[in-house]
Amino acid sequence: MTPQELPTGWQARNRVVTADVHAVAAYLAPALVRGKAQYRLEDIAGRTGLTVERVHDRVRMLLKRGCMKQSGCAADGAPVYVLP
Template sequence: MPQQITEALVALEPARSRLAAHLAPALLHGGADYSVEEIAVCTGLTLDRVRDSLELLSEHGCVRQVGRAPDGAPFYVLP
């Protein structure tokens, strides 16, 4: 697991670390294109918490949004 994701998992509260753990496999294979709604269902987090967590991961340089998937979901990659 890349150092950035490992650091994010340690820094985040347990609920938010579920989001990072959910994204990690896709990020390691080229990028994650999950919708906020899909992440919320898979992690049990609220939509607001998912948005906040994605913003926090971006601010800390753990992920970078590079566009959108064909279905409109944000596409995140490792920096």
């Protein structure tokens, strides 16, 4: 699976992937397909142009829909996400 295919697959399964969800998913996808993504919400917000609150909501939606799961936290406190 490529980083481009991952958000597209999520969109096909969930049908409720808006532009901001896609922005967060596209940012996380390359790291997820390599094994794990560990980014602070502030880092994702800075790269996507979304607010931290919006990123938090979109990450929660991806978690609730089973697109990814949290597997812990990095030493700097960043959540670590992996594919289920």
